[in-house]
Amino acid sequence: MINVVLLGTGNVATHLFRAFAATENVRVRQVYNHSETSLSFFSNKTAVTTSLDDLFEADIYLIALKDDVIAETAQQLSGRKGIVAHTSGGSSIEVLDSCDRRGVFYPLQTFSKQKTLDYSQIPFCIEAGTGEDLELLRAMAGPISGKAYEINSPQRKRLHLAAVFVCNFVNHLYAVGETICQEGDMPFEILQPLIQETAHKIISDSPRDVQTGPAIRNDKSTIKAHLDLLQDPENKEIYHLLTKAIQTFHGKKL
């Protein structure tokens, strides 16, 4: 049994709590947050506290707090025996330097609080100061998805950047698509099969091999017609830039 004290009550903390609750090998003994209110979801499920001085002993102190408070929180845990690990894609393991045993346990997924998720699909990017601690983090990922990748801090930073492109930016393009549909009195559902197939396609094929559309065909009249149709100046700019980027990317390759 791995005993965990979870610090944080946001999206990542809430989903990790749920994921651990469904396993037999990991137990979240306590949840910490500086404010009482956000602890209410957890308080009838496990112990909670608003004080870092009152944390239980644990194998792992898992910090799922905002990036800019990880270092100071870790400092207050520096005397603890367990591993102090954070869950952040954007923070180096070095922000935990005040602690003897340190690690990173970064779940590479997009979390919305209300949404249920298939935890068995989440890849965990793990890093630790020692091989032994790495194994403990791997054991913590095991019962959830079994997918643990050893990723060092510079790699994780890149991965976090890649995630912004394939998740946050992609979602915004979905929002633009939805807006264009609505402005033409068409239901967004009409685009769903296309969206799902576009994502599905690249499970088996590299995205660079399945690029389609007016940009890669250099279909100038369609590109012009689309730019004429776009009213919103920012969407026009996006269309222009991504068309150019597709042509540069594939031009370079050819």
Add this chain to the structure above:
Amino acid sequence: MINVVLLGTGNVATHLFRAFAATENVRVRQVYNHSETSLSFFSNKTAVTTSLDDLFEADIYLIALKDDVIAETAQQLSGRKGIVAHTSGGSSIEVLDSCDRRGVFYPLQTFSKQKTLDYSQIPFCIEAGTGEDLELLRAMAGPISGKAYEINSPQRKRLHLAAVFVCNFVNHLYAVGETICQEGDMPFEILQPLIQETAHKIISDSPRDVQTGPAIRNDKSTIKAHLDLLQDPENKEIYHLLTKAIQTFHGKKL
């Protein structure tokens, strides 16, 4: 039984041929293309011809050719009794004005020639000169997916534009993500669950309600770190513009 003469041998034509072949109610009697070579795939499955003068009688002449040759091809079919319909998202029904009976049968999907597709998921955007011809087009979509939306030419132009955002541009962002992974010696598969979940999420929720990431949080230090990390000037520009666009889009809404 609906008899179809199919004009074209590209991605759309090939997939439509396969989709019709799997139904009982639609029969592709003949495939036309101006060049002999590209007809070889079809020649042992149905009649083929390279001459527009030799086309069989049919209920529907389905033009799945490049946008810029649709009008001239339609002109040569102007004496025909059947409906002359094209499959293009970007062309108006007016390019068929030389024909008495005209229609549009636009499958809203991304087609790669080699890739097998679940045709039962394809929405068809249909348009016709008369209600009777519209029903014939609907009947042609029926046995494939049953998903037929009546969409007029200005709407279809918008839809085609939306498709560029949610399919072609999204695929390019996947390609950028893959490149960033490769440059950091990480397998692209690590991003797959995130990509699939990002697409899956918006089946039930509007993309504007599930936007996450540093842009919408206005997390300036992460945005700066990401921009510093990006080497490629075009990817830097994409990061910058999409971050700004997300902030404008959600700022407007708030």
